[in-house]
Amino acid sequence: MIWFKRMGWLYLPIHPAGIAVTLLAFIFMIPVVTATMRNGHSVSDDLYQLFVYGTCTAFWWKWVADKTSINEKD
Numbered sequence: 001m002i003w004f005k006r007m008g009w010l011y012l013p014i015h016p017a018g019i020a021v022t023l024l025a026f027i028f029m030i031p032v033v034t035a036t037m038r039n040g041h042s043v044s045d046d047l048y049q050l051f052v053y054g055t056c057t058a059f060w061w062k063w064v065a066d067k068t069s070i071n072e073k074d
Contacts, residue, residue, distance in 0.1 A: 001015065001017070001068065002014065002015060002068060002069065002070045003015040003017045003018030003021065003064075003065070003068035003069070004018045004065040004068055004069040004070075005069060005070055006065075006066075006069045006070065006071050011062070011065035011066070011069055013065075015068075017068075018065070018068065021061065021064050021065075022061065025057050025058075025060070025061045028057060029053065029054065029057055032050070032053045032054075033050065036049045036050055
């Protein structure tokens with residue numbers, strides 16, 4: 001089943017499951033960002049903490065998008 005459409009370097013969710021995966025990634029990051037901003041001591045401290053969760057979430061989302069995508073030219 002195709003959940004995403006690959007357009008160059010971007011993935012566009014075209015199936016409800018792809019939209020759900022994208023929304024779950026954003027929903028997961030909301031409490032991470034709010035907790036980091038609330039408890040952070042400096043901008044660099046906030047960026048270090050956000051980097052860990054942000055990159056893990058982005059790589060997970062990209063892996064799912066890549067495995068369930070169709071190329072724009074196909």
